[in-house]
Amino acid sequence: MSSHTLGKERPGRRIRELIYAALFGALWGALEITVGSYLHTLLPPGTAPLVGPVMAAIGLTVALIGRHFAPYRGSLLLMGAVAALLKVIGPGTVRWGPLLGILIEAGSAELVLLLARRPRRVTYVIAAALAVASTLGQRFLLALIFAEGLGTAWRGLIYEGGKMVGLTWAAAILGILLAVNLALGALAGELAWEVGRGAERRLARRWEEPAP
Amino acid sequence: MKWPLLSLGLLLLSLTVVPWLAGLPLLAALAVIVGVGLATPQRAAVRRSWRGLLRLPLLLPLVLLPLLGGLFLGTPGDRPAGAPLSPAGLLTGTWLALRLLALFLAGAVLTAHVSPYTVARALERLGLHGLGFALGLALNALPGALRAVSESWQALRLRGGLRHSWWRGLRLFLINATVRVVCQGEETLLAAQLRGHGLPERTRPGRGRA
Secondary structure (H helix, E strand, C coil): CCCCCCCCCCCCHHHHHHHHHHHHHHHHHHHHHHHHHHHHHHCCHHHHHHHHHHHHHHHHHHHHHHHHHCCCCCHHHHHHHHHHHHHHHCCCCCCHHHHHHHHHHHHHHHHHHHHHCCCCHHHHHHHHHHHHHHHHHHHHHHHHHCCCCHHHHHHHHHHHHHHHHCCCCHHHHHHHHHHHHHHHHHHHHHHHHHHHHHHHHHHHHHHHCCCC | CHHHHHHHHHHHHHHHHCCCCCHHHHHHHHHHHHHHHHHCCCHHHHHHHHHHCCCHHHHHHHHHHHHHHHHHCCCHHHCCCCCCCCHHHHHHHHHHHHHHHHHHHHHHHHHHHCCHHHHHHHHHHCCCHHHHHHHHHHHHHHHHHHHHHHHHHHHHHHCCCCCCCHHHHHHHHHHHHHHHHHHHHHHHHHHHHHCCCCCCHHHCCCCCCC
16 A cells, blocks of 8 residues: 555545544644643753744654645644644643644645645655744744734844853854754654654555454 | 623633733623623532632642732832832732632633533534534544553553664654554544444435434
């Protein structure tokens, strides 16, 4: 069974893909609620610019694995929407940052996969890298939405990033943060591709075995 | 009971997005929340969940916020001679604590009335068919999926965890967990198809003439 025909050969393809999107979206949401909250609480304040990208990389790994089993346009967005809604329903108050963050990450990865048409390893790596790197831009978007000013968002990013990497030069701080985000995303994309393919192969073997 | 709950939802939303809400509007919001909570048909459940809020981790911030506000907020000039607390800071901390209390109380009233499945149904009614179905399904399937992931993790830990060749170990763990989640998805699919999901409307069971 080839990589992206898993659902197409069986009846009820659409409902199967919807179920897979819901399942992997639920896992993403559960990870955001549990691991995300722990990371935000346990890690020292100086590492704040790293928590978002780490959570984005974990979430996107799950979502991109799910994309192997729900290979239709918009499935990543659906997973992101389910994860975001679970985050709203979950414990704690509604916080717009993580909510918008999840949707932006899912949207960026979806856009890359949409443009690439045929999913490949390199597409997954680029999609995840760009989606994780979008976490850097999220604070500017939030600053625009809540009218806090782009300058404040920029100063906050450079201040927190500078504290983390121990530098004061803005361009170097931004470069390091961007490189870390892209590397984390690329790793997530590579892992998602490997795991998705491996799980597909194993499932294909299991389904093709004759019943005892 | 639809409109009071809807107004409570709007109130909760405004309490969440307007962090500087203080003074009379905040007191009025608190009065509305308590009023709706006591007048609702599910008042017993609301009272139970309000009593559940009487726990140290929730009460501590309510007591500490005014004190911390008095100690650290406000300017040194507004403190009366010899007083360790600033009255302005104390007031700011009190408003913060009351806002937190209002959020807790309103959240408890809403969760006593609105189940996640109601949210899913509302999304379906708004025309977001896939999303409503997916959310309902996610809530149903999540415990099973988490169990599958946790069992895969335990199996990996028993074999030494990620100490030897962490990349390979992580890959195998994720493949195992994914296969189990997909198998669970197949079971869900069978159940959904038995209920007629994914079939044309007129061929669904229970839709024909008796």
